[in-house]
Amino acid sequence: MRIVVALGGNALLRRGEPLTAENQRANIRRAAQALAELVEAGHSLIITHGNGPQVGLLALQAAAGPADGAYPLDVLGAESEGMIGYLIEQELGGLLRGRLIATLLTQVRVAADDPAFSRPTKPIGPVYDEATARHLARERKWQVAxxxxxxxxxVASPRPLQIMEARVISMLVEQGVLVICAGGGGIPVxxxxxxxxxGVEAVIDKDFASxxxxxxxGADMLLLLTDVDAVYLDYGTPAARAIRRANPAALASGSFPAGSMGPKIAAACEFASGTGRPAAIGQLGDALAIVRGERGTRIDSSAPAGIELGGAD
Structure with a gap:
């Protein structure tokens, strides 16, 4: 199958971990092993990834330098896309010897009048306690949440409307190239x-771009990988139940956190409803089992109405 695989930011950097090059490489090495299993099983992959922690760190570093050294978020997004793509490409290359792999900087068109520009919701950068976050918001004119x-x-997270390099990506895929692209949701333009x-001052949601x-x-499947083994109803409570399979219509009225699982579910439902092909959400290490339908949460317009509950195992 041709699968677009989206690596969540938490799959590349675990919560609470220092944002060091060593930690990122170690996590990407683990991600590459899961991706290599999919390739070895005969699947054709197009890989996307998050960049929230990385682009936020680059913004902090730029702000700490000379005033004329500050760069807008679209340029920082391009920097992070190249940096993370390089690490993924190198780690995958070590596992898939002889395989053609390419990282492509990807522009993604958004609407200049998207309401998101007046309602920032996309988290980027390090995690702070509330007092520190509010202090930095006053000092640096940030918005925090x-x-x-x-x-x-x-920061603003407008909806993606067009992948500007889609034709180039398609040509590379047709030639058997494993493409890493649309990193961090792509470069917003x-x-x-x-x-x-x-370019515009924003960060596009990686799941919607994917x-x-x-x-x-024309992918056969959208696979959204994160650090949670499945989508759960009542997540974080004693009543939590894993969703094994669902029709996208059944998830439309669900209440899922906007900052974490919400965009993944919305993006998965959008793909499944619009194409008639399945999307799945689950844990990075379970990637191959998720594709086989053995783990994770599968969202499929051909599924019966309602939600099928059960363990992700």
Missing amino acids: ADGAGWRRV VERIDGSLA ALLATEL
Whole structure:
């Protein structure tokens, strides 16, 4: 199958871990092993990934330097896409000797008048306690919001409308190249009146960009990998129950956190409803078992109405 695989930020950097090059490489090495299993099973992969912690760190580093050294988020997004793509490509190359692998900087068109620009929601950068986050918000003119047990900077996250390099990616895939692209949701750009493109101050949600990419490439499956083994009803409570399989219509009214599982479910439902092909959500180490339907949560428009509950095992 042709599968768009989206690696969540928590699959690349575990919560609470220092954002060091060594930690990132160690986590990416584990991710590469799971991805290599999919390739060795005969699947064709297009890999995307998150960049929230990385792009936030780059922004902090830029702000700490000379005033004329600060770069906008679209440029920092391109930097993080290249950095993470390089690490994934190198680790995969060591496991899949002789396989053609390429990392492609990817521009993603958004609407200049997207309401998200006035309502920032995308968490980036390190996790702070509330007092520190509010202090930094005043000092640096940030917007901050709660993210799990901590607080983080939030920025605009407009909806992706078009993958500008989709044709190039498709050509590479047809030639047997394993492509790493649309990192961090891609580089956000808007179209000027003359048809040229300009970067904007935003970070696109990786899951929505991956769903759009999977649709444009005619992928057989969208696979969203994170650090949770399945989607749960009443997650974090004694009543938590794993969802094994669901029709996208059955999840539309569900209440899932906007900062974590919410976008994944919405993106998966969007892909499954729009294409008639399945999406799945689950833990990185279970990637091959998820594709086989043995683990994780499968979202499929051909599934019976309602939700099938059960363990992710």
